Amino acid sequence: MNSDQVEFRNVSFRYNDEQPWVLNNVSFSIKSDEWVAIIGHNGSGKSTIAKLINGLIFPDQGEIFVNGIKVTADTVWDVRKQVGMVFQNPDNQFVGTTVKDDVAFGLENRGVERSEMIKRINDSLAAVRMSDYIMHEPHRLSGGQKQRVAIAGVLAVQPNLIILDEATAMLDPKGRTEILTTVYDVKQNHQLNLITITHDLNEIIHADRVIVMNNGEVWTETSPRVLFTQEEGLREIGLDIPFVAKLANELSKQSITLTQQPINQKELLDELWTFHLNK
Amino acid sequence: MANSLIIGQYVPTDSLVHRLDPRTKIIIIFLFVIFIFFANNALSYGWLALFAVASAVATKIKLKFIARGLTPVWFLIIFTFILHLFVTREGPVLFEIIGFPIYSGAIIQGFAISLRFFLLILVTSLMTLTTTPIEITDAIESLLHPLKKIKFPVHELALMMSISLRFIPTLMQETEKISKAQASRGVDFKTGPIKDRIHAVVPLLVPLFVSAFKRAEELAMAMEARGYQGGEGRTKLRELTIAKLDWLAFLSFSCVLIGLFLLRQ
Numbered sequence: 001m002n003s004d005q006v007e008f009r010n011v012s013f014r015y016n017d018e019q020p021w022v023l024n025n026v027s028f029s030i031k032s033d034e035w036v037a038i039i040g041h042n043g044s045g046k047s048t049i050a051k052l053i054n055g056l057i058f059p060d061q062g063e064i065f066v067n068g069i070k071v072t073a074d075t076v077w078d079v080r081k082q083v084g085m086v087f088q089n090p091d092n093q094f095v096g097t098t099v100k101d102d103v104a105f106g107l108e109n110r111g112v113e114r115s116e117m118i119k120r121i122n123d124s125l126a127a128v129r130m131s132d133y134i135m136h137e138p139h140r141l142s143g144g145q146k147q148r149v150a151i152a153g154v155l156a157v158q159p160n161l162i163i164l165d166e167a168t169a170m171l172d173p174k175g176r177t178e179i180l181t182t183v184y185d186v187k188q189n190h191q192l193n194l195i196t197i198t199h200d201l202n203e204i205i206h207a208d209r210v211i212v213m214n215n216g217e218v219w220t221e222t223s224p225r226v227l228f229t230q231e232e233g234l235r236e237i238g239l240d241i242p243f244v245a246k247l248a249n250e251l252s253k254q255s256i257t258l259t260q261q262p263i264n265q266k267e268l269l270d271e272l273w274t275f276h277l278n279k
Numbered sequence: 280m281a282n283s284l285i286i287g288q289y290v291p292t293d294s295l296v297h298r299l300d301p302r303t304k305i306i307i308i309f310l311f312v313i314f315i316f317f318a319n320n321a322l323s324y325g326w327l328a329l330f331a332v333a334s335a336v337a338t339k340i341k342l343k344f345i346a347r348g349l350t351p352v353w354f355l356i357i358f359t360f361i362l363h364l365f366v367t368r369e370g371p372v373l374f375e376i377i378g379f380p381i382y383s384g385a386i387i388q389g390f391a392i393s394l395r396f397f398l399l400i401l402v403t404s405l406m407t408l409t410t411t412p413i414e415i416t417d418a419i420e421s422l423l424h425p426l427k428k429i430k431f432p433v434h435e436l437a438l439m440m441s442i443s444l445r446f447i448p449t450l451m452q453e454t455e456k457i458s459k460a461q462a463s464r465g466v467d468f469k470t471g472p473i474k475d476r477i478h479a480v481v482p483l484l485v486p487l488f489v490s491a492f493k494r495a496e497e498l499a500m501a502m503e504a505r506g507y508q509g510g511e512g513r514t515k516l517r518e519l520t521i522a523k524l525d526w527l528a529f530l531s532f533s534c535v536l537i538g539l540f541l542l543r544q
Contacts, residue, residue: 054504080505087501093497095505107514108515114516138445139452157505
């Protein structure tokens with residue numbers, strides 16, 4: 001299967017007539033099974049894209065297709081069945097009084113049978129390694145744990161596409177690592193599309209493709225590896241590349257040419273020792 | 280901090296009362312509150328008191344703990360007794376206190392009313408002691424279900440209640456955070472005349488309200504994104520089931536009621 005899961009055709013959007021366009025003539029498509037990261041600084045329109053995909057808002061111009069369905073007010077419930085979203089604030093998306101109830105919320109909305117519900121709750125909590133907390137109330141969980149419950153809630157409804165809308169932005173470094181490894185595991189074990197929206201370039205290294213947004217327009221569309229070589233351009237639009245990439249770029253300025261742009265510390269080390277060996 | 284966050288006064292034990300369906304408990308307590316007004320002599324009052332105390336024992340919660348929970352109302356009960364002592368003028372005068380004649384009817388009436396008051400509070404507090412707030416919410420949703428026919432938003436009401444319950448600890452944590460933030464800027468919540476202290480609450484409430492509204496908006500969006508379309512076609516994870524135990528409870532309560540009507544004059 002290699003069809004388009006999400007397609008934006010010349011989409012423009014603004015919150016009201018007096019305000020500038022948040023998105024201006026944006027087109028891109030995301031294939032099935034792909035992991036796409038959308039990055040950009042604050043106000044670049046990246047979160048608007050998430051809300052548009054899920055039909056929380058509708059475009060002023062252009063069309064959006066999710067799995068072949070055009071997103072309109074009539075089809076929005078069909079679209080939402082296929083799209084799961086995790087938002088930024090861990091507290092403000094926790095509906096249930098306990099972990100179990102919260103994961104159940106999306107299933108209850110879809111009218112899933114109770115026996116099936118219990119099975120799916122257990123499975124999805126196991127997938128995010130939160131099974132031990134099933135009866136916990138939200139105020140007894142850390143931010144990272146709450147976000148993992150939110151991911152479980154999304155997994156339980158078995159969507160084709162999961163959007164993480166700055167899901168790690170409000171977490172401490174520990175919580176952030178928790179979420180990133182959870183997301184990575186989930187992507188490995190489930191067949192689904194993943195869109196991660198973030199302004200932190202450290203979070204995009206596992207993505208297949210990166211869409212960089214700037215002032216409501218697609219600035220570039222490329223792989224993380226290629227993107228990390230464009231340090232200057234990224235800095236101009238207010239984004240900072242990870243330390244590993246920076247170091248590699250500095251090395252190449254010192255005419256130490258590595259065979260490929262390293263994406264994480266291990267790759268950089270490998271590049272360095274092979275370079276040293278071949279000298 | 281963690282202690283202050285316990286909602287209501289639910290005490291978990293493994294008693295039979297805890298395992299009753301919350302609807303059973305609500306119905307029985309509702310009937311008890313009505314039928315207590317039918318008691319009119321020492322025997323019938325004693326009978327109902329026996330039932331209330333037996334239920335309290337059956338909860339397996341330490342009686343001392345229940346009694347402590349009732350301390351704020353002791354004052355009211357005693358006040359009611361004294362009021363009746365002086366106001367009621369029935370039967371022969373027994374004795375006088377600093378010129379006030381005390382009638383025998385007054386003592387009886389005072390006892391009866393205070394006892395009734397005490398039993399009402401005891402039984403209703405047993406409800407909250409043995410039932411979690413969310414169970415109570417589910418029970419209310421289920422019991423009000425027939426009202427759906429007259430377009431009463433039962434499901435919405437229950438969802439509102441459960442969301443409020445879920446956000447009480449969150450907002451309490453937030454209040455604490457804001458009060459610390461404001462205290463660090465020199466707002467004094469703890470000393471000074473009452474009027475100043477009430478004024479000091481304003482810089483606490485305004486940010487709390489602002490953030491509560493923001494939370495509400497984000498929550499609404501998250502709920503919509505998770506496919507919430509109102510009560511129609513929705514299934515429920517938390518199920519209430521009337522079991523044998525509940526029928527047993529109803530049966531024994533009917534016996535209590537029959538006993539009441541046999542004992543009253």
